Amino acid sequence: MAPTLAEQITPQLTASRPNLEINRLSPQIELYGGHPHRVETRAVTYLFWNTFVRVTSGDTSMVLRVIMRSDDDLDMVSYDVFQSLLSYQYPDVDRGNWERKIMLLDSRTNLERELEPGNRRLRHQQTTALLDAYQQLFASEIDFILTPVREGSLGGPGPDFTGRQFTRRQDRFDPHAWDIEQEVAIARMINTLITDANPRKYRKTIQEFREAVVEHYQVFAQPFVDLLNAQLRRLEFSEVVTNNSPVDASFFDDRRREQVIELDLMSRKVEQVVKYPYPTFSGFVYITLFNVWGSKGIDQEFEVVRVIQTKPLLDQIDGLRVDSNCTDGVHNLDSHCDCRQQLEMALYDYGLKNDRNVVIVQMADHEGRGHGTVLKGALQHAPVRRLQLQQPDMAVSHAQVAELVFAQADLPSDMRSYGAAQAVIRFLNIEHVTAVLTSNGDKVKALEAIGVGYRQVIQLETPNAQLTQEARNTLNYKQNGGRVTNADRKPINYSGSDQADTQ
Numbered sequence: 001m002a003p004t005l006a007e008q009i010t011p012q013l014t015a016s017r018p019n020l021e022i023n024r025l026s027p028q029i030e031l032y033g034g035h036p037h038r039v040e041t042r043a044v045t046y047l048f049w050n051t052f053v054r055v056t057s058g059d060t061s062m063v064l065r066v067i068m069r070s071d072d073d074l075d076m077v078s079y080d081v082f083q084s085l086l087s088y089q090y091p092d093v094d095r096g097n098w099e100r101k102i103m104l105l106d107s108r109t110n111l112e113r114e115l116e117p118g119n120r121r122l123r124h125q126q127t128t129a130l131l132d133a134y135q136q137l138f139a140s141e142i143d144f145i146l147t148p149v150r151e152g153s154l155g156g157p158g159p160d161f162t163g164r165q166f167t168r169r170q171d172r173f174d175p176h177a178w179d180i181e182q183e184v185a186i187a188r189m190i191n192t193l194i195t196d197a198n199p200r201k202y203r204k205t206i207q208e209f210r211e212a213v214v215e216h217y218q219v220f221a222q223p224f225v226d227l228l229n230a231q232l233r234r235l236e237f238s239e240v241v242t243n244n245s246p247v248d249a250s251f252f253d254d255r256r257r258e259q260v261i262e263l264d265l266m267s268r269k270v271e272q273v274v275k276y277p278y279p280t281f282s283g284f285v286y287i288t289l290f291n292v293w294g295s296k297g298i299d300q301e302f303e304v305v306r307v308i309q310t311k312p313l314l315d316q317i318d319g320l321r322v323d324s325n326c327t328d329g330v331h332n333l334d335s336h337c338d339c340r341q342q343l344e345m346a347l348y349d350y351g352l353k354n355d356r357n358v359v360i361v362q363m364a365d366h367e368g369r370g371h372g373t374v375l376k377g378a379l380q381h382a383p384v385r386r387l388q389l390q391q392p393d394m395a396v397s398h399a400q401v402a403e404l405v406f407a408q409a410d411l412p413s414d415m416r417s418y419g420a421a422q423a424v425i426r427f428l429n430i431e432h433v434t435a436v437l438t439s440n441g442d443k444v445k446a447l448e449a450i451g452v453g454y455r456q457v458i459q460l461e462t463p464n465a466q467l468t469q470e471a472r473n474t475l476n477y478k479q480n481g482g483r484v485t486n487a488d489r490k491p492i493n494y495s496g497s498d499q500a501d502t503q
């Protein structure tokens, strides 16, 4: 009898364990995590290898995602690879006069990895630049791509099955590690740009700011570059933030505001950091950045929550979505999901293009259902991609593998909690919305629990042509009797009337 998927998963779990060790490459550099990174375009599918390095500089640190070419069997253990690199025994390379080349991405803040700035003429310039870098890596023109990873997406705050915290507790208070300072700075510059009579001079300021962002990232990249004795290149996203769409500049506010919100089980301190309009390629959106402090001693640690709305006022809300941040898919174009399409459909297609006010509550700590990007990579991406390589005809679903693997590792399938989202929604006095845009019943329940009224739940469907093969496998699995959680007490509209007019 053919082995079941659960039986095939067990050895995969064992294979991934070595990659979850934290290894020290030098006094400044720790290495951990490892998984195949798959990027699918219409023309080509790349399969790379991802790992993470934490570089400490002074009393602060930054984690960089390292993307490199993978071996054919996808059984790379990152630590071994780097050990052989350090001793110059990289398997398939003629040492001759080879010099390692590292490409550092980029001059964007974390915000800008999620929303493509600029205007329609520049549509998807960031995506194009990323794909160019992947093409260069594939063609061996460069050996590694480094890109900063936001601290909170790595894993935690709960203990994981290796007993390790990939998000370091002490770094949760470092605004640099979160790009919070950078986001406030860019908010102020954009505000100047759209309110000043002579905006030209500020273009230069924004370019200088981008230089400063790259310099900041480079401080952390340099020890790794030195360790590998490599040459550093920079790929800059020179996108100038311009957009001539109408904008309400009075939305801007950079004064911090705090309020303690009492929820049923706990109280949360909501700290509004900055409010600003941001020019995306589809028009201006309005962003509010929050730190939401925890319940234990309230000042102990914070979650980052960003609210993105398509109109400046909240008096009428046509669509509300609680969005779990996905750095793999949205920042790095990993093909396992349709998170990026979901975000863009809600914001741009459902919202801006239809003159609707859509409010997205973006949970920055929710990567990998709250397990973080390191565990998600090693326990979900790696088994799926190894199985697919071994059995090319088998349609493997990330959702199904995640359920099996996390159960085998004795981990809850979902670690997310919505207290911070609830606190922010209360802070903003959102009481009624026309539609909740989600397919996740837990998110609907979280809204109901704080009394948010809604007329319907709409699941926005990514057009088939935009789905990658892996995302399609997951959707098929969910639609064919897998675990699909939907709101069970309110009517659900999957593809009905409201969908028709979003086309």
Ligand SMILES: [Zn+2]
Binding pocket: 326, 328, 329, 330, 336, 337, 338, 339, 340
């Ligand atoms: Zn995703």
